[in-house]
Amino acid sequence: xxxxxxxxxxxxxxCLTAIALAKRDYKVTLFDYRLDPRDQKTxxxxxxxxxxxxxxxxxxxxxxxxxxxxxxxxxxxxxxKGRMIHHLNGAQESQTYGLxxxxxxxxxxxxxxxxxxxxxxxxxxxxxxxxxxxxLSKIKYGKPDEFQSCVxxxxxxxxxxxxxxxxxxxxxxxxxxRDQMQREVRMHFSQxxxxxxxIELYIPPSKNYDARYKGNFSLAPDHLHIWPRxxxxxxxxxxxxxxxxxxxxxxxxxxxxxxxxxxxxxEFLIKxxxxxxxxxxxxxxxxxxxxxxxxxxxxIECDPYNVSGGRGIILGDxxxxxxxxxxxxxxxxxxxxxxxxxxxxxxxxxRAKAFDAYTRERHQDLTAIVKLxxxxxxEMSHDVTSKVFLLRKKLDHWLGKLLKDKxxxxxxxxxxxxxxxxxxxxxxxxxxxxxxxxxQVLIIAAISLLGYEGFKRVSRRLxxxxxx
Amino acid sequence: xxxxxxxxxxxxxxCLTAIALAKRDYKVTLFDYRLDPRDQKTxxxxxxxxxxxxxxxxxxxxxxxxxxxxxxxxxxxxxxKGRMIHHLNGAQESQTYGLxxxxxxxxxxxxxxxxxxxxxxxxxxxxxxxxxxxxLSKIKYGKPDEFQSCVxxxxxxxxxxxxxxxxxxxxxxxxxxRDQMQREVRMHFSQxxxxxxxIELYIPPSKNYDARYKGNFSLAPDHLHIWPRxxxxxxxxxxxxxxxxxxxxxxxxxxxxxxxxxxxxxEFLIKxxxxxxxxxxxxxxxxxxxxxxxxxxxxIECDPYNVSGGRGIILGDxxxxxxxxxxxxxxxxxxxxxxxxxxxxxxxxxRAKAFDAYTRERHQDLTAIVKLxxxxxxEMSHDVTSKVFLLRKKLDHWLGKLLKDKxxxxxxxxxxxxxxxxxxxxxxxxxxxxxxxxxQVLIIAAISLLGYEGFKRVSRRLxxxxxx
Numbered sequence: 001x002x003x004x005x006x007x008x009x010x011x012x013x014x015c016l017t018a019i020a021l022a023k024r025d026y027k028v029t030l031f032d033y034r035l036d037p038r039d040q041k042t043x044x045x046x047x048x049x050x051x052x053x054x055x056x057x058x059x060x061x062x063x064x065x066x067x068x069x070x071x072x073x074x075x076x077x078x079x080x081k082g083r084m085i086h087h088l089n090g091a092q093e094s095q096t097y098g099l100x101x102x103x104x105x106x107x108x109x110x111x112x113x114x115x116x117x118x119x120x121x122x123x124x125x126x127x128x129x130x131x132x133x134x135x136l137s138k139i140k141y142g143k144p145d146e147f148q149s150c151v152x153x154x155x156x157x158x159x160x161x162x163x164x165x166x167x168x169x170x171x172x173x174x175x176x177x178r179d180q181m182q183r184e185v186r187m188h189f190s191q192x193x194x195x196x197x198x199i200e201l202y203i204p205p206s207k208n209y210d211a212r213y214k215g216n217f218s219l220a221p222d223h224l225h226i227w228p229r230x231x232x233x234x235x236x237x238x239x240x241x242x243x244x245x246x247x248x249x250x251x252x253x254x255x256x257x258x259x260x261x262x263x264x265x266x267e268f269l270i271k272x273x274x275x276x277x278x279x280x281x282x283x284x285x286x287x288x289x290x291x292x293x294x295x296x297x298x299x300i301e302c303d304p305y306n307v308s309g310g311r312g313i314i315l316g317d318x319x320x321x322x323x324x325x326x327x328x329x330x331x332x333x334x335x336x337x338x339x340x341x342x343x344x345x346x347x348x349x350x351r352a353k354a355f356d357a358y359t360r361e362r363h364q365d366l367t368a369i370v371k372l373x374x375x376x377x378x379e380m381s382h383d384v385t386s387k388v389f390l391l392r393k394k395l396d397h398w399l400g401k402l403l404k405d406k407x408x409x410x411x412x413x414x415x416x417x418x419x420x421x422x423x424x425x426x427x428x429x430x431x432x433x434x435x436x437x438x439x440q441v442l443i444i445a446a447i448s449l450l451g452y453e454g455f456k457r458v459s460r461r462l463x464x465x466x467x468x
Numbered sequence: 469x470x471x472x473x474x475x476x477x478x479x480x481x482x483c484l485t486a487i488a489l490a491k492r493d494y495k496v497t498l499f500d501y502r503l504d505p506r507d508q509k510t511x512x513x514x515x516x517x518x519x520x521x522x523x524x525x526x527x528x529x530x531x532x533x534x535x536x537x538x539x540x541x542x543x544x545x546x547x548x549k550g551r552m553i554h555h556l557n558g559a560q561e562s563q564t565y566g567l568x569x570x571x572x573x574x575x576x577x578x579x580x581x582x583x584x585x586x587x588x589x590x591x592x593x594x595x596x597x598x599x600x601x602x603x604l605s606k607i608k609y610g611k612p613d614e615f616q617s618c619v620x621x622x623x624x625x626x627x628x629x630x631x632x633x634x635x636x637x638x639x640x641x642x643x644x645x646r647d648q649m650q651r652e653v654r655m656h657f658s659q660x661x662x663x664x665x666x667i668e669l670y671i672p673p674s675k676n677y678d679a680r681y682k683g684n685f686s687l688a689p690d691h692l693h694i695w696p697r698x699x700x701x702x703x704x705x706x707x708x709x710x711x712x713x714x715x716x717x718x719x720x721x722x723x724x725x726x727x728x729x730x731x732x733x734x735e736f737l738i739k740x741x742x743x744x745x746x747x748x749x750x751x752x753x754x755x756x757x758x759x760x761x762x763x764x765x766x767x768i769e770c771d772p773y774n775v776s777g778g779r780g781i782i783l784g785d786x787x788x789x790x791x792x793x794x795x796x797x798x799x800x801x802x803x804x805x806x807x808x809x810x811x812x813x814x815x816x817x818x819r820a821k822a823f824d825a826y827t828r829e830r831h832q833d834l835t836a837i838v839k840l841x842x843x844x845x846x847e848m849s850h851d852v853t854s855k856v857f858l859l860r861k862k863l864d865h866w867l868g869k870l871l872k873d874k875x876x877x878x879x880x881x882x883x884x885x886x887x888x889x890x891x892x893x894x895x896x897x898x899x900x901x902x903x904x905x906x907x908q909v910l911i912i913a914a915i916s917l918l919g920y921e922g923f924k925r926v927s928r929r930l931x932x933x934x935x936x
Binding site: 179 | 764
């Protein structure tokens with residue numbers, strides 16, 4: 001008899017978990033409180049999604065779970081090789097992400113979710129069953145080796161009880177699995193909201209076909225577009241149909257004061273994002289800004305992530321919600337699945353040991369990326385316009401290209417090097433930062449000695465010498 | 469029409485809140501999920517209480533709410549003027565708490581709770597109604613100025629809905645009010661368990677009457693007894709009947725390893741607390757250690773504490789659970805009530821303003837005491853046996869006596885000076901610590917110059933001089 005598992009939450013991480021466990025011969029039931037999102041004619045737009053950027057960790061985890069599945073669900077992704085900074089005067093400035101042309105990839109959350117649900121059907125209902133309209137209300141944990149009882153509220157109004165060998169909670173920031181786990185486990189837990197509200201906006205496809213981009217795009221689709229304005233910013237990521245999903249981020253106080261009148265919103269948008277308003281359509285933008293849901297951003301940290309005896313575990317946002325500014329939320333969640341499956345394989349299916357090891361080994365990476373994501377808000381909205389930041393970034397890139405694997409910019413390690421765990425990436429970056437600080441002092445000293453022109457001459461020669 | 473308020477939780481803070489609000493002409497309904505604890509013939513012993521020490525902040529808050537109530541409920545308290553340290557060799561060492569004989573006071577949690585419930589009945593059911601057996605399951609917040617709907621599960625099995633102008637949550641560490649508030653408010657929240665388990669033990673009344681103590685006490689009732697053993701400790705507080713409520717504190721790993729056999733527990737208790745075992749009875753102690761519930765200790769911090777528009781607020785452990793090592797949990801909770809009532813009075817009943825001001829003004833004090841309580845575990849279990857600690861403590865006391873209000877030991881400020889807010893007490897203490905550090909260096913220098921005997925001679929003369 002195969003062991004049974006209840007996976008809670010049919011979002012991205014929940015679907016991938018279900019696929020991975022089904023491949024390991026568990027009998028999987030995947031529960032979600034929503035109805036099947038594919039039943040609706042058009043893609044469900046809840047008007048508060050932030051487009052996803054899938055990068056190395058996400059892709060390698062998908063491929064680890066199943067290479068063919070990865071191939072199918074990643075077909076529509078749009079590579080983005082850098083940020084495009086939109087200055088207030090309309091000038092655009094490209095800042096590449098990688099050292100050697102690496103890209104992160106824009107992908108629509110809803111589309112990816114639907115494709116993963118399709119993959120579950122392909123596996124077959126003897127191995128995976130998906131039950132929509134099941135809202136988890138309680139988990140009664142038995143002793144290790146006993147069954148765990150999950151209680152669901154359903155449309156019929158009666159509580160339904162499912163007994164299962166173990167539970168995997170992938171039910172997001174407001175996870176009921178996590179709440180229920182806290183009744184069984186002494187869990188450290190913290191949630192912190194950052195003072196930032198987000199509002200989804202929309203750039204429609206252009207009327208004109210653009211041969212450069214092979215599509216009706218009004219902006220370069222191979223960039224993540226940012227309009228950084230220090231205290232607030234706008235971003236935009238391309239969709240396959242030529243449209244862009246755009247998101248405004250700003251402090252709650254500002255948003256609340258703007259929302260007092262349509263005129264204020266209009267004035268604010270035109271003043272700060274004139275070029276974006278042109279392609280968005282100012283009337284549509286104002287309407288969306290006023291009426292779309294206002295999203296909150298929070299950081300969640302837990303410890304441990306599992307119930308002893310292999311009875312339950314939480315993955316993804318349920319365990320480590322992070323703000324979206326490093327583009328790592330889903331990538332990290334997918335990596336959770338890979339890490340857990342590797343441990344299950346290593347311990348030969350001994351869940352008790354594998355889950356305990358997961359908490360022990362994964363914790364430092366999860367807290368590291370949650371902190372890093374928080375820090376990156378300042379970089380995206382503010383630092384990208386600073387001369388010193390750009391100089392350091394150039395130096396960092398130049399050292400990376402010159403020294404190859406001996407010098408790795410932090411962004412490269414986080415986004416393009418799935419082989420380097422988050423906490424190691426940060427440790428390496430700290431060491432490199434000390435060196436960069438030192439070089440910066442040297443440069444300042446050299447400039448004051450040689451004058452700026454003299455310094456440029458010398459550094460040009462050094463650069464030439466290093467190429468030879 | 470008077471405004472209605474639902475107070476959730478009929479524990480100590482909930483009862484005091486209900487009394488205070490009833491006196492301000494709100495129509496109060498106090499809900500608790502338990503049945504009336506006074507209905508049971510003997511006092512309900514849940515076997516996991518830690519005896520309370522009420523000190524200046526608790527007493528002054530009770531008196532602020534109602535002087536007569538304070539007089540009646542505090543009748544049975546037993547003053548404790550210091551700690552009694554029990555060394556392993558059986559020696560006892562008294563360390564006084566105050567500079568001028570001030571005491572904290574032992575009081576039984578259940579007795580105090582019953583007396584406060586009696587006071588609510590005395591006020592009359594036209595002003596306060598108490599509904600036991602009502603377990604809060606949901607709060608639906610209306611717009612400001614609308615009603616808030618509280619949904620309760622009752623014994624009858626059907627959800628009961630109560631509409632009220634506002635809600636005050638005094639429902640403890642696992643507060644449902646707080647959970648529900650988090651659906652309405654972006655609340656920072658953290659919970660952290662410390663690696664410490666507690667087990668309630670019991671010292672029965674002595675068979676012999678002790679004239680010194682005017683009762684059948686086997687230990688001095690005017691002290692808080694501590695058996696500090698570094699990684700773990702035992703404490704005991706007197707009850708009016710001659711018995712002591714005792715509590716063991718130790719790391720979870722140790723407790724779990726001891727619990728593997730009765731023999732281990734017996735050996736551990738005899739080896740570490742021989743004198744305590746004599747008066748407890750070793751068989752009874754082993755049985756209690758094995759069978760009594762194992763309590764966890766946690767710290768909770770929140771921000772904010774209220775829902776805007778004066779719709780709801782949380783007080784006491786629901787807002788700031790702390791570990792019991794500074795004896796401030798209930799004192800701080802009672803002070804919450806006093807602070808809130810003063811603000812309601814100052815804003816002339818404008819709840820929206822008063823609740824917002826409460827969060828703004830109270831937060832720094834609550835985070836300060838939560839941290840301080842955590843730090844004090846080390847002092848109680850370990851530092852109290854250190855020579856340097858005791859020397860500094862003596863110096864601190866001596867400066868306090870000499871300089872009066874210009875030098876206040878931290879313990880004095882926290883426990884005996886309700887007029888100094890927690891965060892100010894800590895700020896003052898930090899300044900004094902710098903001076904103590906400096907004096908410590910001077911003393912060490914003096915001893916190495918004069919030799920220890922020479923130093924004692926000089927310091928004796930200085931002391932005499934300061935008395936003249």
